[in-house]
Each structure stands twice: as structure tokens, then as C-alpha cells.
Amino acid sequence: MLDLSAAEWTALKLSLRIAVVATAWAVPFAVLIGWLLARKNFWGKTILDGLVHLPLVLPPVVTGYLLLIGFGRKGPIGGFLHDYFGIVFAFRWTGAALAAAVMGFPLMVRPIRLALETIDRHLEDAAATLGANRVLVFLTVTLPLALPGIIAGVLLCFARALGEFGATITFVSNIPGETQTLSAAIYTFLQIPDGEAAAVRMVVIAIVLAFAALFAAEWLGRRATTRFHGE
């Protein structure tokens, strides 16, 4: 049944690559933003919180369009990145990764923020009295204790990135081999007269991937929890 054509393989590999890259890039930013929201009080905190959550409530097409305006080659950010760093997002797989990261970001920030909020700050004080500076306190106490939340956030973001459709197709279109992800390929196959068999194969793959991600996260989460909070 899973006798995939070259085009289908390409879409599958591209989807995985986009989801992995999007999630990996999102982690440090999500930890930083989650930490700011959990620990700091500053002017504009509510606005930052709102901005982070915007992709969750906006129609994905709108997010995709905003990315196109901002990160297109003539957009203010896209133009700058192209002129100075040679980075191009528009109609490239990197753009698909950016869209996936933006869409998955709020789902990653939330559990990380919650995990950071529940950490006993007294443990950080104890670490400081034992000679750890603020960076070491963060790396050796805060971050390990927040790990279950980070794992949960990574899974949610990865799953969202893997399934992203609306923002991606709006921002970087549906180019086979470049921006045609699993979701976009399913959509395309359903549009053509004999495409249903191919679409069904991709659907099966999507379901298998979703389950695999769920089990992996469950397993990792349980391991982290037992490791850090005792048996």
C-alpha cells in the first residue's frame, strides 16, 4: 500500500525537514519568551503575550499573508535579510519552515511558560548560595526542572508544524519539491481526477506520523518526569 511515488516521497521528506527545522529554531526563542512572560514584568508584556498568541487565533491565511508582506523579498524584514544575509524565505522551503514555526510557536511557549512558573524559586536561591551565577543557575536548575514542559511544547509545535497548511500555502505557495508539504500534496492530489489513491496513501502516512510523534512525546515526557521528580 505504501508504494510511494517519487513525488510523494519528496513531499514526505520535505514535510519532516520543515517540521524539524521549524521546531529546532523555535525552541530557544520559545524558552526566552516563555521565561520573559513567566518571570519578568516589563512595559508591553501584555502586547508581547498577545503577539505570541496571535497565530493561534488568526485565520492561518491571514498569518500567511502577513508573513508574505513582512518576509517577502520586498517586505521590510525579508528585504533586509536578503540584502544583508542572502536569506530568502519567499517561495522557498525555508519560508515554509518559518510559517510552520510561527504557527507552532504559541503552542510551544505555553507549556514552557507554565513549567517555568511552577518551578520553586527557592531552589534557584539555593543554587546561588552554592556559587552558581545566574547563567549557571538557569542552565543547571531552571532549565532541567522545566524540561517536561519544554518536551510538551516541542511535541505540540512539531505536530502543528507537520500539519501546517493555510499559512504555508499563502506564504510560499505549493511548489512540488520546494514548498509542497504532505498537507499541500494531499490537497493537490484531491484536486486532480485520479489523485485519490495517492491522497489516501499520504493520509495514512500523516496518521502514522501523528501517532509516532504522540508516542515519542509521551515516552520522553514520562522519562523526564521520573528522572527529575523521582520514581
Added chain:
Amino acid sequence: MTVLAVDVDKVLGGLKLAVHFRAAGGVTALFGPSGAGKTSIVNMIAGLLSPDRGHITLDDTVLFDAARRIDVPPHRRRIGYVFQEGRLFPHLSVRQNLDYGRRMSGRPRDVREFERIAALLGITQLLNRRPRMLSGGERQRVAIGRALLMRPRLLLLDEPLASLDAGHKREILPYLVRLRDEAAIPMVYVSHTAAEVRRIATTVVRLDGGRVVATGGIELLAGPEVEALE
């Protein structure tokens, strides 16, 4: 010889702390009812709380001086702190908890020192456990060991027995007495229990309502108002 000199003011909600005392070697007990500001004082010595005014010096080092804007951060004070609730790191084993201070300072491993302190506190057989698997008394002994192994210049103990039941209190006290007699580290010991202070203290600073009401030896622990505290 003065080791520790504290002269600080701090307003904390409804409590106005204005504390002045000096401590030599041995064990200085901060003794008084709850709400007297004892924990806030040790937090200021440790650097976890900044006084509004005054200064704190340890040996020749100025740790805090409001006038000169000196406030050495806690990680550079080298003051060991045993908290009331232990505060062991739940994600680390007992061995890693004990080793934490050495790792943070980048000192090379000293197996003999490690084994000596683990033996002194009777925690050698617990090294591979997680804090969650320990009894209250064991947890507190590990916390003491963790503070000692950072080679502190001063050891602060904030009601280290308060969270323990009577049996575990009897279990820990002899270790603390041994520590006083064997390790040449000055200690500040916070307690509201006269019996405890009588066994461990060499100097007593009596506090009430944020002020020092008397300083002296353990003879300060006699009298009706002390018995009323118990």
C-alpha cells in the same frame, strides 16, 4: 575576634528590622519568636535579600555597604546556607547535590574530603538516591553536607530542625554538635527553640520584633519569657 559584623535596617511589610550584632567563631544563635525577622537577617547575610541601609562584613570582606553601594551577589559570597526545608535539587542524585558547589566553583574533585563529610553526616549509603526517596532527617543531613562541601567561610542554618518530628530532631542534633566541634567553620544558627539553642550555641543573639534585645551566652536562655516561647 570578630568574624561577622551585621548592622542593617530593612522594612519588610509591617516589620521594621533594625539589627546590629557581631559574631566571633563558634555557633552564634539568632534566637527569638517567629516573626522576629530571623530568616530575613540570614537572607541578608547570604545576599538573597538586600538591606535598605547599613553594612555586613565577613572577616576582612565587605559583603554589603549601602553607603558605598557594595552588594556582593550570593554566588560570590561563599556562605553556606542550610534552609529550613532543605531545598535539595529534585532532579539530581544525593551525590550530585553534594557535589554541586564544587562543580559551580570549578574546583577539582577531592574524594577524601567528600568521603569524610559524607561519613561525618552518615549519608554514605544514600549517595545514589534521589532527594524524594529520603526521609526528612536524611534530607537535612544531605543539605548540611552540600553546604559544607562548598567550603564555606560561614555556615548559615535557618531552623534546620523545624520541619522534622521529634525523633528526627534527635537524629540531627548530634551531627550539628559534632560539626561545631570538628569543623572550624563559624555558624549562624536560627531557632525559636531554647532547648536546641542550649545544646549548640556558643553565643546567643536574642531578637524580638525586628530588634536585638540581648546578646550574650546561653544564660540568656533562662527566664520566664523564654519558657513561654517553647
